[in-house]
Amino acid sequence: MGVGPRAGRRRSPWYTAKTEFGGEGMKRLLIGASVVGLGLGAGWWLTHLERAARTTAHATSSPPAIGLRGVDLIEYGAGSKLWDLKASEVSYDPDGRVATLHDIRARFWEQGRVVSTAQSPLAVFDTRGRDLRMQGGIRVDSTVEDGHIAAREVVWSAASQSLHASGDVQFQRGPSWVRAPELWGNRSLRRVRLGSPTQARIRLFTGLR
Numbered sequence: 001m002g003v004g005p006r007a008g009r010r011r012s013p014w015y016t017a018k019t020e021f022g023g024e025g026m027k028r029l030l031i032g033a034s035v036v037g038l039g040l041g042a043g044w045w046l047t048h049l050e051r052a053a054r055t056t057a058h059a060t061s062s063p064p065a066i067g068l069r070g071v072d073l074i075e076y077g078a079g080s081k082l083w084d085l086k087a088s089e090v091s092y093d094p095d096g097r098v099a100t101l102h103d104i105r106a107r108f109w110e111q112g113r114v115v116s117t118a119q120s121p122l123a124v125f126d127t128r129g130r131d132l133r134m135q136g137g138i139r140v141d142s143t144v145e146d147g148h149i150a151a152r153e154v155v156w157s158a159a160s161q162s163l164h165a166s167g168d169v170q171f172q173r174g175p176s177w178v179r180a181p182e183l184w185g186n187r188s189l190r191r192v193r194l195g196s197p198t199q200a201r202i203r204l205f206t207g208l209r
């Protein structure tokens with residue numbers, strides 16, 4: 001995805017870019033007031049960038065990278081919202097296949113409502129596979145259950161539409177918690193599966209005093 005300033009615009013690296021691609025099928029990725037559907041392979045995607053963007057200089061044989069500040073992203077699948085997020089900054093590699101996001105706050109949706117939220121200092125979005133990899137210490141909180149995950153990395157898998165946590169994972173539900181090297185769960189964290197070995201602290205309330 002190569003876009004750059006118009007000829008003669010040398011005073012400022014800021015410019016407005018608009019690029020379109022076509023093919024089969026349809027998915028959309030919304031960025032702020034713009035619509036970005038980055039499609040590679042068999043998908044039909046529409047890319048529409050119409051906001052101030054800063055370019056990074058590359059060799060003349062490579063297209064420039066694109067950086068945006070203060071972005072909102074929304075991912076759809078089968079006509080339903082899967083997740084949305086806010087990031088303080090996002091940058092795309094020259095080929096537009098990888099987006100790096102900073103200081104993100106994400107929400108995961110199911111059947112039209114938010115079922116969990118996540119915070120992460122860094123995330124990488126694969127525009128081809130549609131996976132979102134959150135890194136650097138992440139917390140995911142269920143909004144429908146009294147539970148949350150804390151881990152070094154949490155990946156949203158587009159293929160399975162589920163979450164995979166790894167690295168010092170701790171899953172807490174109510175007053176009980178379990179530590180494990182890995183965890184797999186659905187968006188709401190109602191169903192989770194833990195890797196072994198595990199360490200747990202379970203508190204049971206019997207109603208007796």
